[in-house]
Amino acid sequence: MIVCKFGGTSVASATQIKKVADIVKSDPNRKIVVVSAPGKRTGDDVKVTDLLIDLADATLKDVAVDEKIEAVVARYRAIAEGLGLDEAICEVIKADLYERVKVDQTNTELFIDNIKASGEDNNAKLIAAYFSSIGMKARYESPLNSLVVNDLPERTYALPEAYDNLAKLADTDEIIVYPGFFGYTKDGTLRTFDRGGSDITGSIIAAAVRADMYENFTDVDCVFSANPKVVNCPVEIKEITYREMRELSYAGFSVFHDEALMPVFKVGVPVNIKNTNNPTAPGTRIVSKRASSGRPVTGISADNGFSILYVSKYLMNREVGFGRKLLHILEDEHISYEHTPSGLDDISVIMRSDQLTDDMEARILRRVKEELHADDVAFRHGFSMIVIVGEGMRHNTGLAARAAAAISKTGANIEMINQGSSEVSLVFGVMQMYENQILKALYDEFFTNVPV
Ligand code: ASP
Numbered sequence: 001m002i003v004c005k006f007g008g009t010s011v012a013s014a015t016q017i018k019k020v021a022d023i024v025k026s027d028p029n030r031k032i033v034v035v036s037a038p039g040k041r042t043g044d045d046v047k048v049t050d051l052l053i054d055l056a057d058a059t060l061k062d063v064a065v066d067e068k069i070e071a072v073v074a075r076y077r078a079i080a081e082g083l084g085l086d087e088a089i090c091e092v093i094k095a096d097l098y099e100r101v102k103v104d105q106t107n108t109e110l111f112i113d114n115i116k117a118s119g120e121d122n123n124a125k126l127i128a129a130y131f132s133s134i135g136m137k138a139r140y141e142s143p144l145n146s147l148v149v150n151d152l153p154e155r156t157y158a159l160p161e162a163y164d165n166l167a168k169l170a171d172t173d174e175i176i177v178y179p180g181f182f183g184y185t186k187d188g189t190l191r192t193f194d195r196g197g198s199d200i201t202g203s204i205i206a207a208a209v210r211a212d213m214y215e216n217f218t219d220v221d222c223v224f225s226a227n228p229k230v231v232n233c234p235v236e237i238k239e240i241t242y243r244e245m246r247e248l249s250y251a252g253f254s255v256f257h258d259e260a261l262m263p264v265f266k267v268g269v270p271v272n273i274k275n276t277n278n279p280t281a282p283g284t285r286i287v288s289k290r291a292s293s294g295r296p297v298t299g300i301s302a303d304n305g306f307s308i309l310y311v312s313k314y315l316m317n318r319e320v321g322f323g324r325k326l327l328h329i330l331e332d333e334h335i336s337y338e339h340t341p342s343g344l345d346d347i348s349v350i351m352r353s354d355q356l357t358d359d360m361e362a363r364i365l366r367r368v369k370e371e372l373h374a375d376d377v378a379f380r381h382g383f384s385m386i387v388i389v390g391e392g393m394r395h396n397t398g399l400a401a402r403a404a405a406a407i408s409k410t411g412a413n414i415e416m417i418n419q420g421s422s423e424v425s426l427v428f429g430v431m432q433m434y435e436n437q438i439l440k441a442l443y444d445e446f447f448t449n450v451p452v
Helices: 014-025 048-060 066-082 088-100 108-116 118-133 160-171 198-208 242-250 258-267 322-332 358-372 391-395 399-408 432-446
Strands: 002-006 030-035 138-140 175-179 182-184 190-192 213-218 239-241 271-275 284-287 299-312 346-352 376-389 416-419 425-431
Touching (some): 002 014, 014 030, 030 118, 030 198, 048 108, 066 118, 088 118, 160 198, 239 242, 242 258, 242 284, 242 376, 299 358, 299 432, 322 358
Parallel strands (some): 002 213, 213 271
Antiparallel strands (some): 299 346, 376 425, 416 425
16 A cells, blocks of 8 residues: 655646646555645745635735635636536635635634645545546545544644544545645644645555555655755765654755654655656655665755854853753743753753744843843854764764864854764754855765765
C-alpha cells in the first residue's frame, strides 16, 4: 500500500490534476491520495489557501465577501471545466463557502481554520468526482470522526485514537481521496495544522495504515543539498535519513514540512519525495538508515528571521535556577525558543522574531532586570541560522574548524555555534546579511571539488 500526497502546485489546475490521475492509475498500490488546496499555477499566482485567509479576514472585518467568494469559486470552476466536470460541483462549493462565513466568530482562530480548510476539503471532493468520472473506483473521505486532533490552546496534533481510526482505511478496495491540512477535535470542531500541513496529514495516514511507502509529490525532482536559488546546481540527494531531513526542513528546506516526519519515523515508513511533473525520476528517499554517500555533510540550509535575547550576570553559573526563571519569563509570553548557548556569566536565547512584539520585548527586558537582577539584558534582531547536516559528521574530525574557516572568509562574525549531542548537525548563528555568501562558501568547502 502506498499513501501519496499531492501538494498545491500538483493540484493547481486541470492539467496538473490529470497528471495526478495518471500517476495514481499507474500503480495499483496507490490506494490513498491526500490532496492540498489548489496552489500557484504560475510564480505570481495566489494560492487558494491565501484567498481563503483573505476571505476569513474580510468576514471578520464585516467587509462584503461576495467578490472574495467568487475569486475562490473561479479557481475551482476553471479546474472543473478543464476536467469536464459538471458546473453543479462549483455551486456546491459556493454554497459551502457561504455556509462557512456564517459560522460563529467568537473564536477567530477556529473561524479562520474552518474557512482555510475548505481549500483542501472541496478540492478532495472535486478530485474524487473527477477520478470517478474517468472510471477510477474512488471516493472522498472526510477527516470528521477519523483524524481526531487536540483542543486549543496547544498547536494542532493528532491524538492517538486518530491512528486507530485511520488504520481502518487500509482495507479499502477503492481509491480514497483525503483532504490534507485539518482534523476535528473530539467535539467536532475543525482545526488546521500549520501552513503546509497536508504533508502532516499524509504522514499520519501513512503511519496509521503502516504503508509500505509515503510518496510526497511536489514540483521538484528531488531534495537538493543546498538551496538551488543560491547555490549553482547543488548535488541532488538520493537518500537521506529522517534525522537529517528533520534538521534540514527545520531551517529552510521547504520541500517537506518538518512536523510531517515524526509519524512515519516512529513506525519506519519510508518517504519518497517525487515530482508530479516528472514522476519517473527516482526522487529523494527518506529512510531510517542509509549507506554512506562518501561525504560527511548531506546538506546545508539557512533560515532567517531570528532574534537573540542576550542576558549577562556576574556569577550566573553559581545561581541555581537562573536558566529556568529566564525561560519561565518567555513561557509567560508564549514564546518558544530554538537554542540557548551560554557562557559562565551570560546566556543567549535564540527565538523566531515573528513571535515578538514591541510590548512583549519591553516586558521581558523589564522582568529580566527586575526579577533576575541581570547586569545587562538586550534584544538583538536580524539573525540567520545556518545548519550543516550529515550523519557522517559524527565520524569526522575538524568539520567545525573547516566550517568556521569558510565562514570567516566572508567577513561574517559567528555569533553562536551549537552542536546537538546527536552530532548530526552544526548550527551557526550569523547576521542575516551574510546568509547567502556563507551558504555558497560552505557549499564550496563541503561539496565543490570534494572527491566522493
Ligand atoms: N493549503 C495549505 C497551505 O497552503 C496546506 C498545504 O498545502 O499543505 O499551507
